[in-house]
Amino acid sequence: MFQLLSFKSVDDHRGSLVALEECNEVPFEIKRVYYIYGNTKNITRGYHAHKALKQVLICLAGSVKVKVDDGREKNTYELLSPDKGLLIEGLVWREMSHFSENCVLLVLADAVFDEDDYIRDYDNFIRKVNK
Ligand code: TYD
Secondary structure, three states, X not given: XXXXXXXXXXXXXXXEEEOOOEOOOEOOOOOEEEEEOOOOOOOOEEEEEEOXXXXXXXXEEOOXXXXXXXXXXXXXXXXXXXXXXXXXXXXXXXXXXXXXXXXXXXXXXXXXXXXXXXXXXXXXXXXXXXX
């Protein structure tokens, strides 16, 4: 499942503030936070799915495109605002591309890192979706 979330931004003459709480704006308990930055020109990332992981991707600076595919439906989101988050749950293949040079992509996740939760082969992913 994937879905674009809109967060409340508190804006005034000083600028903007977004607050995210677990099990509130972020619909799970946050066990891990990581971020991707310093992106080399024209690189792509991802090319995997997770068996069970829930994640919210938030582009804090710059922009990035995220292609998501649940085996039935595909969509591409351009993340370019810190008040938007892309929720990805369970069996979803994801590919990130078009990172701007200044892009900082924050990821909130509901579990600690576990290589066994990855599916890195697309055909294997499709087989799992169709099971
Ligand atoms: P990976 O998830 O494959 O990144 P991407 O899909 O963006 O290309 O992770 C890249 C490397 O970083 C891989 O060797 C595993 C490591 N890694 C961690 O050690 N901890 C983490 O939380 C994540 C997401 C990755």
